[in-house]
Amino acid sequence: MPTIRERNKRLIIKTACQVFADKGFAATKTSEIADKAGLPKANIYYYFKSKEALYRAVLDSVIEPLLQANSHIYEQDEPARALQDYIRAKIRISREHADASKVFANEIMHGAPHLSPQHREQLKAEANASVARIQGWVDDGRMAPVDPQHLMFVIWASTQTYADFDWQIMQITGRKKLAAQDYDAAAKLITDMVLKGCEVVPCEA
Template sequence: MSSIRERNKELILRAASEEFADKGFAASKTSDIAAKAGVPKPNVYYYFKSKDNLYREVLESIIEPIMQASTPFNREGVPADVLTRYIRSKIRISRDLPFASKVFASEIMHGAPHLTPEQVEQLNGQARHNIECIQGWIDDGLIAPIDPHHLMFSIWAATQTYADFDWQISTVTGKASLDDADYEAAAQTIIRLVLKGCEPDR
Protein backbone atom coordinates (compact mmCIF):
# COMPACT_ATOMS: atom_id res chain seq x y z
CA MET A 1 0.00 0.00 0.00
CA SER A 2 2.78 2.43 0.89
CA SER A 3 4.41 1.94 -2.52
CA ILE A 4 1.12 2.83 -4.25
CA ARG A 5 0.78 5.86 -2.00
CA GLU A 6 4.31 7.05 -2.77
CA ARG A 7 3.84 6.42 -6.48
CA ASN A 8 0.61 8.44 -6.56
CA LYS A 9 2.17 11.27 -4.58
CA GLU A 10 5.13 11.34 -6.97
CA LEU A 11 2.83 11.41 -10.01
CA ILE A 12 0.79 14.26 -8.52
CA LEU A 13 3.90 16.19 -7.48
CA ARG A 14 5.42 15.88 -10.96
CA ALA A 15 2.17 16.93 -12.65
CA ALA A 16 1.80 19.85 -10.24
CA SER A 17 5.35 21.00 -11.01
CA GLU A 18 4.49 21.12 -14.71
CA GLU A 19 1.19 22.92 -14.18
CA PHE A 20 2.58 25.49 -11.75
CA ALA A 21 5.58 26.10 -14.01
CA ASP A 22 3.35 26.55 -17.05
CA LYS A 23 0.44 28.53 -15.56
CA GLY A 24 1.54 29.85 -12.21
CA PHE A 25 -0.08 29.15 -8.86
CA ALA A 26 -3.31 31.14 -9.27
CA ALA A 27 -4.23 29.83 -12.74
CA SER A 28 -3.43 26.17 -12.03
CA LYS A 29 -6.40 23.91 -11.27
CA THR A 30 -6.29 20.77 -9.17
CA SER A 31 -8.52 19.06 -11.74
CA ASP A 32 -5.88 19.66 -14.44
CA ILE A 33 -3.14 18.44 -12.11
CA ALA A 34 -5.12 15.27 -11.35
CA ALA A 35 -5.79 14.66 -15.05
CA LYS A 36 -2.12 15.08 -15.92
CA ALA A 37 -1.14 12.75 -13.08
CA GLY A 38 -3.74 10.18 -14.17
CA VAL A 39 -5.43 10.04 -10.76
CA PRO A 40 -8.91 11.02 -9.53
CA LYS A 41 -9.19 14.65 -8.37
CA PRO A 42 -10.03 13.62 -4.75
CA ASN A 43 -6.61 11.95 -4.58
CA VAL A 44 -4.95 15.34 -4.81
CA TYR A 45 -6.77 16.48 -1.69
CA TYR A 46 -6.32 13.11 0.01
CA TYR A 47 -2.54 13.30 -0.28
CA PHE A 48 -1.94 17.05 -0.11
CA LYS A 49 -5.10 18.52 1.52
CA SER A 50 -5.07 21.72 -0.58
CA LYS A 51 -3.56 23.40 -3.63
CA ASP A 52 -1.50 25.61 -1.30
CA ASN A 53 0.02 22.57 0.38
CA LEU A 54 0.74 20.98 -2.97
CA TYR A 55 2.50 24.12 -4.18
CA ARG A 56 4.59 24.20 -1.03
CA GLU A 57 5.51 20.53 -1.55
CA VAL A 58 6.74 21.41 -5.05
CA LEU A 59 8.88 24.17 -3.55
CA GLU A 60 10.21 21.81 -0.89
CA SER A 61 11.12 19.25 -3.58
CA ILE A 62 13.52 21.75 -5.16
CA ILE A 63 14.82 23.42 -1.99
CA GLU A 64 16.37 20.18 -0.75
CA PRO A 65 18.59 19.59 -3.82
CA ILE A 66 19.48 23.29 -3.90
CA MET A 67 20.74 22.98 -0.34
CA GLN A 68 22.58 19.75 -1.11
CA ALA A 69 24.34 21.39 -4.05
CA SER A 70 26.29 23.56 -1.59
CA THR A 71 27.68 20.60 0.36
CA PRO A 72 31.18 20.97 -1.20
CA PHE A 73 31.60 24.53 0.14
CA ASN A 74 34.03 24.65 3.03
CA ARG A 75 36.85 27.02 3.99
CA GLU A 76 39.52 24.34 3.60
CA GLY A 77 38.24 23.12 0.22
CA VAL A 78 40.15 23.58 -3.03
CA PRO A 79 38.31 26.41 -4.84
CA ALA A 80 38.47 24.81 -8.29
CA ASP A 81 37.11 21.50 -6.99
CA VAL A 82 34.36 23.11 -4.90
CA LEU A 83 33.17 25.43 -7.69
CA THR A 84 33.27 22.61 -10.25
CA ARG A 85 31.14 20.33 -8.08
CA TYR A 86 28.73 23.15 -7.27
CA ILE A 87 28.23 24.11 -10.91
CA ARG A 88 27.70 20.49 -11.93
CA SER A 89 25.11 20.06 -9.18
CA LYS A 90 23.27 23.20 -10.26
CA ILE A 91 23.22 22.09 -13.90
CA ARG A 92 21.96 18.66 -12.79
CA ILE A 93 19.06 20.32 -10.97
CA SER A 94 18.10 22.25 -14.11
CA ARG A 95 18.29 19.03 -16.13
CA ASP A 96 16.49 16.70 -13.74
CA LEU A 97 13.98 19.10 -12.10
CA PRO A 98 13.26 21.73 -14.76
CA PHE A 99 9.63 22.37 -13.85
CA ALA A 100 10.22 22.60 -10.10
CA SER A 101 13.18 24.89 -10.89
CA LYS A 102 10.89 27.19 -12.87
CA VAL A 103 8.36 27.22 -10.03
CA PHE A 104 11.12 28.14 -7.57
CA ALA A 105 12.44 30.90 -9.85
CA SER A 106 8.94 32.35 -10.24
CA GLU A 107 8.42 32.19 -6.47
CA ILE A 108 11.63 34.15 -5.88
CA MET A 109 10.79 36.71 -8.59
CA HIS A 110 7.47 37.37 -6.84
CA GLY A 111 9.08 37.94 -3.44
CA ALA A 112 8.80 34.37 -2.10
CA PRO A 113 5.20 34.70 -0.81
CA HIS A 114 4.79 30.96 -0.22
CA LEU A 115 8.17 30.25 1.39
CA THR A 116 8.18 30.03 5.17
CA PRO A 117 10.50 32.32 7.16
CA GLU A 118 12.47 29.19 8.08
CA GLN A 119 12.96 28.28 4.41
CA VAL A 120 14.01 31.83 3.54
CA GLU A 121 16.55 31.83 6.36
CA GLN A 122 17.76 28.36 5.33
CA LEU A 123 18.40 29.53 1.76
CA ASN A 124 19.93 32.84 2.82
CA GLY A 125 22.09 31.11 5.41
CA GLN A 126 23.39 28.74 2.76
CA ALA A 127 24.20 31.65 0.45
CA ARG A 128 26.01 33.50 3.26
CA HIS A 129 28.06 30.40 4.04
CA ASN A 130 29.11 29.98 0.41
CA ILE A 131 29.97 33.64 0.06
CA GLU A 132 32.04 33.56 3.26
CA CYS A 133 34.00 30.58 1.89
CA ILE A 134 34.69 32.46 -1.33
CA GLN A 135 35.76 35.56 0.60
CA GLY A 136 38.10 33.39 2.66
CA TRP A 137 39.73 32.04 -0.51
CA ILE A 138 40.12 35.62 -1.75
CA ASP A 139 41.73 36.67 1.54
CA ASP A 140 44.16 33.74 1.24
CA GLY A 141 45.05 34.70 -2.33
CA LEU A 142 43.65 31.43 -3.71
CA ILE A 143 41.32 33.17 -6.16
CA ALA A 144 41.12 36.63 -7.72
CA PRO A 145 39.69 39.50 -5.63
CA ILE A 146 36.28 39.48 -7.27
CA ASP A 147 32.99 40.27 -5.54
CA PRO A 148 31.87 36.95 -3.98
CA HIS A 149 28.21 37.93 -4.04
CA HIS A 150 28.23 38.58 -7.76
CA LEU A 151 30.21 35.43 -8.43
CA MET A 152 27.40 33.44 -6.79
CA PHE A 153 24.72 35.41 -8.65
CA SER A 154 26.50 34.74 -11.95
CA ILE A 155 26.68 30.99 -11.28
CA TRP A 156 23.00 30.93 -10.32
CA ALA A 157 22.02 32.77 -13.49
CA ALA A 158 24.21 30.67 -15.79
CA THR A 159 22.96 27.34 -14.46
CA GLN A 160 19.31 28.28 -13.84
CA THR A 161 18.89 29.47 -17.42
CA TYR A 162 18.93 25.84 -18.62
CA ALA A 163 15.67 25.31 -16.75
CA ASP A 164 14.00 28.70 -17.16
CA PHE A 165 14.86 29.24 -20.83
CA ASP A 166 14.98 25.67 -22.11
CA TRP A 167 12.56 26.49 -24.94
CA GLN A 168 14.75 29.32 -26.20
CA ILE A 169 17.92 27.24 -25.89
CA SER A 170 16.32 24.34 -27.76
CA THR A 171 15.10 26.71 -30.48
CA VAL A 172 18.49 28.34 -30.95
CA THR A 173 20.30 24.99 -31.02
CA GLY A 174 17.67 23.52 -33.36
CA LYS A 175 16.82 20.65 -31.04
CA ALA A 176 13.47 19.41 -29.79
CA SER A 177 15.04 19.05 -26.36
CA LEU A 178 18.48 19.12 -24.82
CA ASP A 179 20.30 15.84 -24.22
CA ASP A 180 22.99 14.78 -21.76
CA ALA A 181 25.74 15.96 -24.11
CA ASP A 182 24.23 19.46 -24.15
CA TYR A 183 24.13 19.65 -20.36
CA GLU A 184 27.68 18.36 -20.16
CA ALA A 185 28.81 21.01 -22.65
CA ALA A 186 26.97 23.64 -20.59
CA ALA A 187 28.65 22.49 -17.38
CA GLN A 188 32.11 22.46 -18.97
CA THR A 189 31.62 25.91 -20.48
CA ILE A 190 30.42 27.51 -17.24
CA ILE A 191 33.16 25.79 -15.23
CA ARG A 192 35.83 27.03 -17.61
CA LEU A 193 34.52 30.61 -17.54
CA VAL A 194 34.24 30.66 -13.74
CA LEU A 195 37.61 29.03 -13.02
CA LYS A 196 39.44 31.22 -15.55
CA GLY A 197 37.75 34.28 -14.09
CA CYS A 198 38.74 33.22 -10.57
CA GLU A 199 42.42 32.64 -11.34
CA PRO A 200 44.54 34.71 -8.91
CA ASP A 201 46.07 37.88 -10.33
CA ARG A 202 49.72 37.47 -11.09
Protein backbone atom coordinates (compact mmCIF):
# COMPACT_ATOMS: atom_id res chain seq x y z
CA MET A 1 0.00 0.00 0.00
CA PRO A 2 1.41 3.35 -1.02
CA THR A 3 1.99 5.92 1.66
CA ILE A 4 0.17 9.19 1.27
CA ARG A 5 3.53 10.78 0.70
CA GLU A 6 4.33 8.57 -2.28
CA ARG A 7 0.87 8.94 -3.70
CA ASN A 8 1.04 12.73 -3.64
CA LYS A 9 4.56 12.88 -4.98
CA ARG A 10 3.50 10.73 -7.91
CA LEU A 11 0.47 12.87 -8.61
CA ILE A 12 2.56 16.03 -8.55
CA ILE A 13 5.26 14.58 -10.80
CA LYS A 14 2.72 13.31 -13.29
CA THR A 15 0.88 16.61 -13.43
CA ALA A 16 4.11 18.58 -13.60
CA CYS A 17 5.27 16.42 -16.50
CA GLN A 18 2.20 17.42 -18.49
CA VAL A 19 2.63 21.12 -17.82
CA PHE A 20 6.40 21.13 -18.39
CA ALA A 21 5.83 19.29 -21.67
CA ASP A 22 3.26 21.83 -22.73
CA LYS A 23 5.00 25.04 -21.66
CA GLY A 24 8.65 24.29 -20.99
CA PHE A 25 10.43 24.78 -17.69
CA ALA A 26 10.65 28.56 -17.50
CA ALA A 27 7.12 29.25 -18.73
CA THR A 28 5.59 26.82 -16.24
CA LYS A 29 4.13 28.33 -13.08
CA THR A 30 4.11 26.17 -9.97
CA SER A 31 0.62 27.52 -9.30
CA GLU A 32 -0.57 25.97 -12.57
CA ILE A 33 0.81 22.58 -11.60
CA ALA A 34 -0.90 22.92 -8.24
CA ASP A 35 -4.23 23.91 -9.78
CA LYS A 36 -4.11 21.08 -12.29
CA ALA A 37 -3.28 18.60 -9.55
CA GLY A 38 -6.06 19.97 -7.34
CA LEU A 39 -3.68 20.97 -4.56
CA PRO A 40 -2.69 24.25 -2.98
CA LYS A 41 0.61 25.57 -4.21
CA ALA A 42 2.30 25.28 -0.83
CA ASN A 43 1.70 21.56 -0.98
CA ILE A 44 4.04 21.31 -3.95
CA TYR A 45 6.75 22.94 -1.87
CA TYR A 46 6.11 20.58 0.98
CA TYR A 47 7.10 17.66 -1.23
CA PHE A 48 9.73 19.33 -3.43
CA LYS A 49 12.11 21.93 -2.15
CA SER A 50 11.98 24.04 -5.30
CA LYS A 51 10.53 24.24 -8.79
CA GLU A 52 13.85 23.08 -10.14
CA ALA A 53 13.96 20.08 -7.80
CA LEU A 54 10.50 19.11 -9.03
CA TYR A 55 11.66 19.49 -12.61
CA ARG A 56 14.64 17.25 -11.96
CA ALA A 57 12.34 14.65 -10.45
CA VAL A 58 10.24 14.82 -13.60
CA LEU A 59 13.34 14.40 -15.75
CA ASP A 60 14.32 11.35 -13.72
CA SER A 61 10.90 9.78 -14.08
CA VAL A 62 10.96 10.37 -17.78
CA ILE A 63 14.23 8.82 -18.77
CA GLU A 64 13.57 5.19 -18.00
CA PRO A 65 10.54 4.75 -20.29
CA LEU A 66 12.40 6.57 -23.05
CA LEU A 67 15.31 4.15 -22.86
CA GLN A 68 13.20 1.00 -22.79
CA ALA A 69 13.11 0.76 -26.57
CA ASN A 70 16.84 0.13 -26.68
CA SER A 71 16.41 -3.37 -25.34
CA HIS A 72 15.24 -4.54 -28.76
CA ILE A 73 18.64 -3.80 -30.21
CA TYR A 74 20.21 -6.30 -27.84
CA GLU A 75 17.55 -8.93 -27.48
CA GLN A 76 17.18 -9.62 -31.16
CA ASP A 77 20.09 -11.12 -33.02
CA GLU A 78 18.69 -10.62 -36.50
CA PRO A 79 19.24 -7.03 -37.77
CA ALA A 80 15.91 -6.83 -39.59
CA ARG A 81 13.98 -8.06 -36.59
CA ALA A 82 15.89 -5.85 -34.17
CA LEU A 83 15.45 -2.72 -36.26
CA GLN A 84 11.78 -3.20 -36.91
CA ASP A 85 11.07 -3.98 -33.27
CA TYR A 86 13.11 -0.98 -32.24
CA ILE A 87 11.27 1.39 -34.56
CA ARG A 88 7.92 0.04 -33.49
CA ALA A 89 8.85 0.47 -29.84
CA LYS A 90 10.06 4.03 -30.42
CA ILE A 91 6.80 4.91 -32.16
CA ARG A 92 4.80 3.35 -29.34
CA ILE A 93 6.72 5.48 -26.86
CA SER A 94 5.96 8.59 -28.91
CA ARG A 95 2.32 7.67 -28.64
CA GLU A 96 2.13 6.57 -25.02
CA HIS A 97 4.72 8.86 -23.50
CA ALA A 98 4.42 11.98 -25.60
CA ASP A 99 4.79 14.26 -22.58
CA ALA A 100 7.91 12.49 -21.42
CA SER A 101 9.37 12.81 -24.91
CA LYS A 102 8.63 16.52 -25.04
CA VAL A 103 10.13 17.27 -21.66
CA PHE A 104 13.25 15.44 -22.69
CA ALA A 105 13.38 17.06 -26.13
CA ASN A 106 13.13 20.48 -24.55
CA GLU A 107 15.94 19.69 -22.20
CA ILE A 108 18.19 18.41 -24.97
CA MET A 109 17.41 21.27 -27.33
CA HIS A 110 18.72 23.76 -24.81
CA GLY A 111 21.88 21.83 -24.10
CA ALA A 112 20.61 19.67 -21.22
CA PRO A 113 21.33 22.26 -18.49
CA HIS A 114 19.45 20.29 -15.84
CA LEU A 115 20.50 16.77 -16.76
CA SER A 116 22.68 15.09 -14.17
CA PRO A 117 26.13 13.88 -15.22
CA GLN A 118 25.00 10.34 -14.38
CA HIS A 119 22.13 10.56 -16.81
CA ARG A 120 24.32 12.08 -19.48
CA GLU A 121 26.68 9.17 -19.15
CA GLN A 122 23.85 6.65 -19.14
CA LEU A 123 22.40 8.06 -22.35
CA LYS A 124 25.78 8.17 -24.01
CA ALA A 125 26.51 4.60 -22.95
CA GLU A 126 23.18 3.33 -24.29
CA ALA A 127 23.74 5.11 -27.57
CA ASN A 128 27.28 3.83 -27.91
CA ALA A 129 26.19 0.29 -27.19
CA SER A 130 23.50 0.48 -29.86
CA VAL A 131 25.96 1.93 -32.31
CA ALA A 132 28.45 -0.85 -31.58
CA ARG A 133 25.75 -3.45 -32.09
CA ILE A 134 24.84 -2.04 -35.49
CA GLN A 135 28.48 -1.74 -36.44
CA GLY A 136 28.84 -5.42 -35.58
CA TRP A 137 26.12 -6.33 -38.06
CA VAL A 138 27.84 -4.23 -40.70
CA ASP A 139 31.17 -5.90 -40.01
CA ASP A 140 29.54 -9.32 -40.28
CA GLY A 141 28.17 -8.37 -43.67
CA ARG A 142 24.63 -8.74 -42.41
CA MET A 143 23.67 -5.25 -43.51
CA ALA A 144 24.88 -2.56 -45.88
CA PRO A 145 27.78 -0.41 -44.60
CA VAL A 146 25.75 2.47 -43.23
CA ASP A 147 27.11 4.87 -40.65
CA PRO A 148 25.62 3.52 -37.40
CA GLN A 149 25.58 6.85 -35.60
CA HIS A 150 23.71 8.66 -38.30
CA LEU A 151 21.36 5.72 -38.67
CA MET A 152 20.51 6.08 -34.99
CA PHE A 153 19.95 9.81 -35.39
CA VAL A 154 17.56 9.23 -38.27
CA ILE A 155 15.58 6.62 -36.33
CA TRP A 156 15.44 8.77 -33.20
CA ALA A 157 14.43 11.90 -35.07
CA SER A 158 11.80 10.37 -37.28
CA THR A 159 10.10 8.45 -34.48
CA GLN A 160 10.27 11.15 -31.82
CA THR A 161 8.90 13.77 -34.18
CA TYR A 162 5.47 12.17 -33.73
CA ALA A 163 5.58 13.14 -30.06
CA ASP A 164 7.66 16.30 -29.99
CA PHE A 165 6.11 17.98 -32.99
CA ASP A 166 2.67 16.39 -32.82
CA TRP A 167 1.09 19.81 -33.28
CA GLN A 168 2.64 20.08 -36.73
CA ILE A 169 1.69 16.52 -37.64
CA MET A 170 -1.89 17.21 -36.67
CA GLN A 171 -1.92 20.47 -38.61
CA ILE A 172 -0.76 18.80 -41.82
CA THR A 173 -2.78 15.63 -41.53
CA GLY A 174 -5.84 17.60 -40.45
CA ARG A 175 -6.41 15.32 -37.47
CA LYS A 176 -7.51 16.62 -34.10
CA LYS A 177 -5.71 13.79 -32.40
CA LEU A 178 -3.38 11.18 -33.84
CA ALA A 179 -4.95 7.74 -34.04
CA ALA A 180 -3.56 4.22 -34.07
CA GLN A 181 -3.56 4.14 -37.87
CA ASP A 182 -1.39 7.26 -38.02
CA TYR A 183 1.25 5.74 -35.78
CA ASP A 184 1.04 2.48 -37.73
CA ALA A 185 1.51 4.30 -41.02
CA ALA A 186 4.48 6.14 -39.58
CA ALA A 187 6.07 2.97 -38.25
CA LYS A 188 5.54 1.23 -41.56
CA LEU A 189 7.14 3.98 -43.62
CA ILE A 190 10.09 4.45 -41.30
CA THR A 191 10.67 0.70 -41.07
CA ASP A 192 10.49 0.23 -44.85
CA MET A 193 12.89 3.05 -45.41
CA VAL A 194 15.39 1.92 -42.81
CA LEU A 195 15.33 -1.75 -43.83
CA LYS A 196 15.72 -0.92 -47.50
CA GLY A 197 18.44 1.56 -46.62
CA CYS A 198 20.28 -1.11 -44.64
CA GLU A 199 19.57 -3.72 -47.30
CA VAL A 200 18.14 -6.28 -44.93
CA VAL A 201 15.00 -8.21 -45.75
CA PRO A 202 12.03 -7.59 -43.46
CA CYS A 203 10.84 -10.26 -41.09
CA GLU A 204 7.16 -10.99 -40.87
CA ALA A 205 5.37 -8.71 -38.41
